[in-house]
Amino acid sequence: MISTTAQRQDGFDQWIHQINQICGAFNAQPLGSDFAGQIREYRSDALKLSFVDACQARLYRTPQQVAAGEDGKYFAVFQLDGTAGMAQGDDKVLLSAGDITLIDASRPSDFTYSENSRQLSLILPYQLVEQTLRFNQVKCGHRIAATSPIAMLSHRLILDATRQQHLTRQESEATLEAIVSLLRPAISQTDDCTDPHERIFRKTLSFIDANIRSEELCPEWLAREVGMSTRGLYRMFAKKGLVVARYIKNRRLDLCAESLRQSGKEQKLSVLGYSWGFSDSSYFSTAFKSRFGIAPGEYRKQYA
Structure with a gap:
């Protein structure tokens, strides 16, 4: 029993260590005895993303971690399987397979994985998002429903891109720009x-x-x-x-x-x-x- 607990703790520690290396500074805690998790990074020139698997875990960023880390980016989170609770500020959503949300890396956030969850987390540079939205307010922590054409097209595009063996810089930049353009109607706050x-x-x-x-x-x-x-x-x-x-x-x-x-x-x-x-x-x-x-x-x- 002691060795089983130690092995599980080692797995959790390794998981959060990899999260911090790939995604930036996060705190984490297991939510039960059945924790499981892994992360796989994918890079192709301008495309930088990771596949994150988690079960019975919580990930969160404090104001101190935000201040100490590098911001200048958003995370477009694509829920591939299972469910996950995503919170940023007063906005809280439950993502199911096919849903998308946008997270601002320069603000505290809190993610809960009570059951098996698989996500694709794509880095979107601030500069690209701000220019594409023409400095409209960016909506973060909102659910883009899996049934919407925006979500379906975006999921298909980013998953197809990860299956390509050799994307040129021009192709990877074009893919990133296309993703932000697709998401624009859902993440642009225009009622101001x-x-x-x-x-x-x-x-x-x-x-x-x-x-x-x-x-x-x-x-x-x-x-x-x-x-x-x-x-x-x-x-x-x-x-x-x-x-x-x-x-x-x-x-x-x-x-x-x-x-x-x-x-x-x-x-x-x-x-x-x-x-x-x-x-x-x-x-x-x-x-x-x-x-x-x-x-x-x-x-x-x-x-x-």
């Missing part, structure tokens, strides 16, 4: 549009996109054009965790990257940068490398 401040923010984002190629586009010019003070503009963006000038720069860089991915032409990089509002080619190259990790020329070669 009645808020006049939110309407002004959306109007400002649209104005930035409409004038993104203009060299004149800067915080002071933008504030005048949308009819508010520069200080008010900074405050409005700060409430979203954004800095105006940085948002404009990153938006330009993202559109440059999109052009490099889609264009087969050997356009001069200095001309490309200039066309998106970067008058200094050296600054453009440095800023691009800072955002994407490689120079624009190398980035283009990946998609040639």
Whole structure:
């Protein structure tokens, strides 16, 4: 009996150790004598996910663990088999096979696996989610029902992707973008549009996109054009965790990257940068490398 208990405890300790290595810092506790669990990681360039099996276990992240760990990501949790209780803040859902929920890694969370459960946990970078949702509020801890077309298509796409032997970076990025686009109607909180401040923010984002190629586009010019003070503009963006000038720069860089991915032409990089509002080619190259990790020329070669 002692050896059986020790073996079970060793299995639990190994499981939570692997969880912490793959998914980040979590606390855990067994919920009964029949604990079982394992985790398998899958990586293919931009796709980073894990298959998590658990029975009679609880996983949770405290504010201290969140503060000490790396955030900057969401977990899209696909329930493959069994059931699981998923809680984040005041939102609590019970997932059954085929359901999906979104968890914010920068906030405390609590997961309960009373019976056999199998999940696929897909990492979605903040940057991708925020850009796809155009900075609408993101709904986390809500159940996307298995019977919905969104859930069925998303499940099929991500499972098919894990069966591919050799996804290129371009293919894995496209898969990730497709998943977020599919989930967008279910995870985007759009009912804030009645808020006049939110309407002004959306109007400002649209104005930035409409004038993104203009060299004149800067915080002071933008504030005048949308009819508010520069200080008010900074405050409005700060409430979203954004800095105006940085948002404009990153938006330009993202559109440059999109052009490099889609264009087969050997356009001069200095001309490309200039066309998106970067008058200094050296600054453009440095800023691009800072955002994407490689120079624009190398980035283009990946998609040639």
